Amino acid sequence: MANTASAKKATRKIARRTDVNKARRSRVRSFLRKVEEAIASGDAKLAQEALRAAQPELMRAAGRGVVHANTASRKVSRLASRVKALSA
Template structure:
């Protein structure tokens, strides 16, 4: 348990950031799930729209430090290639 005032404050700050990050991570997962479901349904227009909504959300998570930038880029790239393959 924290003893000093600064350590107690740091603990409070960490708790707040953890809540925000959990919320962001959950939001990103929701957007990815929508793209996955659209891909599974085979509707390319719906999948394209879902990807267009998910991409900025993933990049925002990377900017905020919830995801590593390369992880976000990789996820976007893989989803985009799967959406593109629906047309073939």
């Protein structure tokens, strides 16, 4: 348990930040799930729209440090190639 005032404040800040990051990560996963479902359904137009919505959300999460920038780029790249293959 924290003893000093600064350590207590730090634990409060960490708890708040953890909640925010959990919400952001959950939001990103929701967007990714929508893309996955659209790809699974075989609807190229829906998949394209879902990817267009998911990409900025992933990059925003990377910018905020919720996910690593390379991870976000890799996910976008792989989803984009799958959507492209679907529409071709």
